[in-house]
Amino acid sequence: xxxxxxxxxxxxxxxxxxxxxxxxxxxxxxxxxxxxxxxxxxxxxxxxxxxxxxxxxxxxxxxxxxxxxxxxxxxxxxxxxxxxxxxxxxxxxxxxxxxxxxxxxxxxxxxxxxxxxxxxxxxxxxxxxxxxxxxxxxxxxxxxxxxxxxxxxxxxxxxxxxxxxxxxxxxxxxxxxxxxxxxxxxxxxxxxxxxxxxxxxxxxxxxxxxxxxxxxxxxxxxxxxxxxxxxxxxxxxxxxxxxxxxxxxxxxxxxxxxxxxxxxxxx
Numbered sequence: 001x002x003x004x005x006x007x008x009x010x011x012x013x014x015x016x017x018x019x020x021x022x023x024x025x026x027x028x029x030x031x032x033x034x035x036x037x038x039x040x041x042x043x044x045x046x047x048x049x050x051x052x053x054x055x056x057x058x059x060x061x062x063x064x065x066x067x068x069x070x071x072x073x074x075x076x077x078x079x080x081x082x083x084x085x086x087x088x089x090x091x092x093x094x095x096x097x098x099x100x101x102x103x104x105x106x107x108x109x110x111x112x113x114x115x116x117x118x119x120x121x122x123x124x125x126x127x128x129x130x131x132x133x134x135x136x137x138x139x140x141x142x143x144x145x146x147x148x149x150x151x152x153x154x155x156x157x158x159x160x161x162x163x164x165x166x167x168x169x170x171x172x173x174x175x176x177x178x179x180x181x182x183x184x185x186x187x188x189x190x191x192x193x194x195x196x197x198x199x200x201x202x203x204x205x206x207x208x209x210x211x212x213x214x215x216x217x218x219x220x221x222x223x224x225x226x227x228x229x230x231x232x233x234x235x236x237x238x239x240x241x242x243x244x245x246x247x248x249x250x251x252x253x254x255x256x257x258x259x260x261x262x263x264x265x266x267x
Contacts (some may be wrong), residue, residue: 009256010163
């Protein structure tokens with residue numbers, strides 16, 4: 001089976017699911033280009049647990065884990081099936097390397113998962129499993145998660161990290177949706193693109209110390225660490241590039257990255 005790439009996508013505000021715009025349109029075309037994988041393993045900024053948790057519901061619910069948005073958003077259901085067998089495999093892979101895990105048979109899909117997937121795979125016909133992150137465990141832990149899960153790419157599983165290239169909500173909620181991106185966000189996104197494309201993994205792991213305006217762009221780590229999971233699942237020398245760049249609310253860079261290459265025959 002052909003090795004699939006891994007992805008990092010910025011999911012921004014939940015209204016990404018219903019508001020047309022550059023990131024919305026990008027995600028709608030991205031699924032077509034990738035083709036349909038056997039399953040998706042999603043690492044979302046909105047699923048945190050102190051022990052690595054893997055969702056194993058056969059029919060995961062759509063979690064509307066946000067408030068104050070249009071009623072239309074709360075009416076959306078993304079009825080993708082789960083994949084308990086994949087969940088078990090992920091748990092076993094992590095346990096074999098000393099990562100403590102548990103299977104969660106109840107949890108559904110949070111908006112960091114279903115919002116981008118509803119655009120990429122609107123038919124909800126690809127099984128989805130989520131693996132939790134833990135911002136308290138630091139960068140090396142999340143890179144290691146990706147490394148352990150790398151073999152899944154050869155088994156038809158698309159690994160996606162879903163977070164934000166930049167994520168300063170306190171600035172975003174005060175800015176117009178179409179406002180210009182702040183200078184401090186521009187400098188960070190430029191550093192991020194250059195660091196990723198030149199595979200300076202040590203700098204990414206220490207981004208708080210070396211990236212320009214790191215604390216302003218990521219007051220907390222949970223929207224950055226899914227990116228490290230996606231990077232961890234790559235091999236040295238593998239192609240890595242930015243495949244989308246746009247922004248919204250003056251502080252949210254909606255950039256996306258691919259690690260590996262588009263599948264043969266991708267549109």
